[in-house]
Amino acid sequence: MANKQKAKVTKRESLKRKREVASDIRLKKKIKIDLLNKTNNDVNLIISKHVTTEQKKVELHDIDIDNMTSGMNDAEIKLQTLKVAVLPPPTVPLRVYSNLPLTLPSDLKEKEISLTEYRPMESTASEKTSEESPISPLQNFVNFELRGHRVIEINHFFEQLIKISGHESLFQCGLHSMEIKSEKNNSFISQFLIQCKMCKQQFKIESSNLQLNKLAVEGVIAAGCGHAQLKQISASLDIPIMSEHTYKINQDEVFDEWEVTAWESMKLAGEREREAALKENRIDKNGIPIIDVILDGCWCKRSYRTNYSALSGAAAIIGRRFGQVLFMAVKNKYCCICARAEKLNEVVKQHECFKNFDGPSTAMESTIIAEGFKKSVEIHGLIYSRFIADGDSSTYSRILATRPYTIVTVEKIGCKNQRQRW
Known part of the structure; x- marks a missing residue:
């Protein structure tokens, strides 16, 4: 046998x-x-x-x-x-x-052309060992250490590969003759320098034409997480980790864009409420549309019937008919840079300070709501004649004290669900 x-x-x-x-x-x-x-x-x-x-x-x-x-x-x-x-x-x-x-x-x-005079040199011991062991297909494509995973935009990436595979040359080049020379990495975005081994032409390929870093930061913030959680996710997926500096830059850009989007959304909501009020002929003596709203507030720290010491609070005014936000704001009592300078008796350096409130934490909601009522005509051309809220009397008292409208007196409608809770 x-x-x-x-x-x-x-x-x-x-x-x-x-x-x-x-x-x-x-x-x-x-x-x-x-x-x-x-x-x-x-x-x-x-x-x-x-x-x-x-x-x-x-x-x-x-x-x-x-x-x-x-x-x-x-x-x-x-x-x-x-x-x-x-x-x-x-x-x-x-x-x-x-x-x-x-x-x-x-x-x-x-002359006679001989094809048999040349014989390849004998392989060295190391070469024989490498031939016997399995070789990764990328070993001939990458001439430096390239590890981990990358995020790519599939259509954009393959369009670039197809484009360079047909580059002009006398040597019948193609993707089989390409090798990656280097990678320029910026967190979730990579730029590869690829060189043809035949004609020595070089090409640059980007992993994506999108702002992946900003999109990643936006998604993490929307999920209620931050830079530490993004690092954990990147490490688990073996993706290059975003630095804290890069995260901060993209976070500021995301916040600025969200603020602009929020104001545009509130303007559209006001126009929608205004058109509905005009159709129902709900206007005052000066022809300004009148609507009903819902309002409530929140704090960064739970303070239900005890220890009202939250350093930050927010409140919003919502149109009753369509349920869209017409006004919202945030009040902060603390700035870490100002607090550190005060503790060390130093002059506060120039910075973007988010501290905009000095009163008690319980007054944050009423202050924001009163501000929203005073700006309703300026922002939306509307009068909030009635509002639905919880049993907190301080907010209603603050609205009456500020007297936002000269002709209309604001009325309060108690929330049935809130009364049952009390």
């Missing part, structure tokens, strides 16, 4: 050698015919025409033809160039370095 298997292996090897010899002979005949017809006198074009990837163009280890061909005449030089270029199997593309002109002399047709 063992003898039969050995015979089969020997027969396959013999057939393989015969096919290689036949392939060399056919290639030799094609090149000689092309040279004898004088249809193409450029060695590079002849080689690229006949020595295709199927016949294995090879890359020699930086062969210097100028030194190798010293003392030869032009015909012998061109013959030696062909011997170097037209070779049997090994596996990497041809790269021959020479400053010699490559126009063929007329007497080259008399």
Whole structure:
């Protein structure tokens, strides 16, 4: 049984050698015919025409033809160039370095071209070991350490790959001849420098044309998280971690955009309430539309019937008919930069201070609501004649004290659900 298997292996090897010899002979005949017809006198074009990837163009280890061909005449030089270029199997593309002109002399047709004089050098021990071990497909594509995962916009990324795969060259280049030289990373966005190993052209490819860093920060904030949670998510996915500085820059941009969007949304909500009031003919003596609203507040610290010491609070006014926000604001009693400067008896440096309230925490809601009533005509052209709220009497007292409208007196409607809670 063992003898039969050995015979089969020997027969396959013999057939393989015969096919290689036949392939060399056919290639030799094609090149000689092309040279004898004088249809193409450029060695590079002849080689690229006949020595295709199927016949294995090879890359020699930086062969210097100028030194190798010293003392030869032009015909012998061109013959030696062909011997170097037209070779049997090994596996990497041809790269021959020479400053010699490559126009063929007329007497080259008399020379014999040999394809068998070159034999590849024996592999070293390390090379044999690497051949025996499995090799990653990216090993020939990346010539530096590239680890982890990246976020890419799939259509944008493949459009760029398709574009560079068809770049103009005389060497039949393609994606198979590309290698990644470097990566410029900015958190979730990467820019790769890719070079063609044949023609040495370089290209830059971006992982996405979107603002991924800003989108990531926006999503984390919307989920109620921050930079620490984003770091944990990135580490778990093996994605480059965003620095705190980059997070802060994108966070400020997100907040600015959200503020603009919020005001635009409130303006649209006011216009919608105004149109509905005009259709119902709910207007005062001056023709200003009158509507009903719902209002409530919240604090950063739970203070139900005890310890009203929250440092930040917010409140909102909502249109009753459509349930959309017409006004909202936030009051802060604390700024860390101001507090630190005061503690150290230092002059406060210039900064963006968010402290905008000095009164008791319980007064935050009523202050914001009264401010919203006073600006209702200016912002929306509306009068809030009635409002629905909880049983907190301080808010209603504050509204009456500020007297936001000269003709209309604001009325309060108690919330049934809130009364049951009390």
